[in-house]
Amino acid sequence: MSAILEVENLSKCFSGKKTVLRNVSFSIPRGTIAGFIGDNGAGKSTTMGAIIGTIRKDGGSVKIFGEEMDSNKSHLKEDIGAVFDQMHLPKQLNIKQLGNVFRLLYKNWDQNIFQYYITYFSLPKDKKIGDFSRGMSMKLSVAVALSHDAKLLLLDEATAGLDPLGRYDLLEVLKDFVADGQRSILLSSHITSDIETIADILIFIKSGSILLQISRETLMSRYAILECTYKEFEHIESSLVVGYQKKSDQVDVLVCDREQVPFTVARKDFSIDDVALLLMRGEHL
Known part of the structure; x- marks a missing residue:
């Protein structure tokens, strides 16, 4: 195309x-x-x-x-x-x-x-x-x-x-x-x-x-927003991390391939608005 x-x-x-x-x-x-x-x-x-x-x-x-x-x-x-x-x-x-x-x-x-x-x-x-x-x-x-x-x-x-x-x-x-x-x-x-x-x-x-x-x-079918503990965040492969936002008791992380993240890590339903907020307010590796 x-x-x-x-x-x-x-x-x-x-x-x-x-x-x-x-x-x-x-x-x-x-x-x-x-x-x-x-x-x-x-x-x-x-x-x-x-x-x-x-x-x-x-x-x-x-x-x-x-x-x-x-x-x-x-x-x-x-x-x-x-x-x-x-x-x-x-x-x-x-x-x-x-x-x-x-x-x-x-x-x-x-x-x-x-x-x-x-x-x-x-x-x-x-x-x-x-x-x-x-x-x-x-x-x-x-x-x-x-x-x-x-x-x-x-x-x-x-x-x-x-x-x-x-x-x-x-x-x-x-x-x-x-x-x-x-x-x-x-x-x-x-x-x-x-x-x-x-x-x-x-x-x-x-x-x-x-x-x-x-x-x-692709965003809605392959990506995910994770709700990680700080310890879980440290063990996520950096190449998967698109952006992240640290909070008092957790880290919200946008990853590019949900299948490469252990299913024990909590995920949230998300919209484009959620992705935009995380990218605009968060940090990048």
Whole structure:
């Protein structure tokens, strides 16, 4: 399965020499949804900005469809739909007027598809965009991203501000988007239940470094979170330990192969949220 997006050794430092990204590497195959998981400030938005070129990278490579990304390559930009937490759509326009603007900006703009999503998301066509709620603005941004035949979507907190029904509708749209096996999505969200619902691949990032990239199926079927005594922890093979968090009377340990750990060691049922918390709050060998 070929990769639609390949990020290799991406690095970024801002003023004061603060390192925001440290050799970030991951890939997203065609037809998949990748969940991008990390705390605020972990580097998710900076990574997405560096991918599309709104943030200048200091090192590394970004390839889309096997071609090196460059801000001057308009044909690549046409194939990318981006939705960020703060979108700057013209506030004085309504949806009807906005559609006419984007028709001029994108060669592959499809007004019929745009109108379909406007209706699907129940957005008002005559109301000024500046008067939209946060949730309505996010839905509109997604509708725009879906209406110019993009092959790759970058969605940064796109479900934030949506009520449960709105989130459900959006997730259904995203699943349909990749159903043909030729499109992909990189989705960041603090709502890990959304990622758990639709993501095929999970990418965990902390302090600008990728901790783990893994398929959701492999994580849930092969990995385990152990509840060890300190003595048991000392005897676990270090190559199995992905991360651990010490507590007053035990150590929670994420291991990459549950079958290689003695069954006498206690295990807990876990979710992606549990894995994220352990990786973000814990330590690594």
